[in-house]
Amino acid sequence: MLIDTHAHLDYPDFTGDFHEVLRRANEAGVTRIITIGTSVESSRRAVDLAEKYPNIFAVIGVHPTYVEESGEDVITPLRELAGNPRVVAIGETGLDYHQLPSVELAKERKTQVFAKALQTSTEDQIEAGIHDGAYKSKQASLFEQQLDLAVELGLNVVIHQRDAWDDTLEIMRPYAGKLRGVFHCFGGSLEQASEVLDLDHLVSFTGIVTFKNGAAVREVAAQIPLWKFMVETDCPYLAPVPFRGKRCEPAYTRLVAESIAAARRVPLEEIASATTETAEQFFRFNR
Numbered sequence: 001m002l003i004d005t006h007a008h009l010d011y012p013d014f015t016g017d018f019h020e021v022l023r024r025a026n027e028a029g030v031t032r033i034i035t036i037g038t039s040v041e042s043s044r045r046a047v048d049l050a051e052k053y054p055n056i057f058a059v060i061g062v063h064p065t066y067v068e069e070s071g072e073d074v075i076t077p078l079r080e081l082a083g084n085p086r087v088v089a090i091g092e093t094g095l096d097y098h099q100l101p102s103v104e105l106a107k108e109r110k111t112q113v114f115a116k117a118l119q120t121s122t123e124d125q126i127e128a129g130i131h132d133g134a135y136k137s138k139q140a141s142l143f144e145q146q147l148d149l150a151v152e153l154g155l156n157v158v159i160h161q162r163d164a165w166d167d168t169l170e171i172m173r174p175y176a177g178k179l180r181g182v183f184h185c186f187g188g189s190l191e192q193a194s195e196v197l198d199l200d201h202l203v204s205f206t207g208i209v210t211f212k213n214g215a216a217v218r219e220v221a222a223q224i225p226l227w228k229f230m231v232e233t234d235c236p237y238l239a240p241v242p243f244r245g246k247r248c249e250p251a252y253t254r255l256v257a258e259s260i261a262a263a264r265r266v267p268l269e270e271i272a273s274a275t276t277e278t279a280e281q282f283f284r285f286n287r
């Protein structure tokens with residue numbers, strides 16, 4: 001028995017064969033799937049799916065890269081959605097500095113005529129710096145609002161963090177003891193894993209642990225305490241080997257768990273039962 005703790009079942013990638021996807025998950029022993037909202041609309045779709053299918057549960061929130069599109073007030077609709085007993089946590093929320101406005105600008109620059117770029121580069125850099133700051137503080141504000149909502153509702157939080165490690169931990173610091181977070185799709189070092197585990201948060205691992213170049217993450221998964229992590233697919237992204245590059249689906253949670261079991265030299269059942277129990281404690285399945 002396994003739980004896919006992070007899927008995006010509301011994405012159009014699954015409309016064609018949704019029932020087949022659920023059937024294959026069930027056959028692989030993935031008995032519950034948590035579908036994660038990335039915007040208010042996506043969260044609403046997640047709740048709809050969770051209401052319709054007994055083995056699907058919803059996590060609702062606004063992803064940091066969607067802050068620009070999100071409306072002024074996302075908390076009111078999220079709070080309303082959270083009234084639904086099928087909602088088991090808040091997220092995914094957090095910080096993502098991977099594509100800051102200045103990085104985007106630099107990419108555009110490469111494709112532009114050099115003379116013009118040289119002429120205006122300094123001014124543009126200052127301008128881009130200002131945009132970066134505004135973008136970061138908007139992400140921070142939305143993150144904090146969702147953490148506050150989680151505290152208010154007594155729910156835990158699914159954290160998305162990319163290239164923003166220090167700021168993410170800094171924002172979460174005052175919430176220590178009030179809520180727990182899972183650092184989903186964990187790709188950090190053993191040191192970083194210990195840092196979040198010491199704060200009573202969790203990590204979860206995706207198909208990256210099966211990748212040839214995923215040795216470092218696999219090693220982290222092999223070394224951290226058994227009760228401190230969960231498994232996920234992050235589907236439709238990050239399909240594990242041998243499906244790498246194809247569409248991912250919840251059934252592949254089993255491949256993630258198998259890879260971790262092999263790295264820890266324990267039977268799959270041990271990983272399956274421990275991660276399931278951890279997920280049952282972290283998410284509020286019976287509200």
Ligand SMILES: [Zn+2]
Pocket residue numbers: 006008036092234
């Ligand atoms: Zn996700």
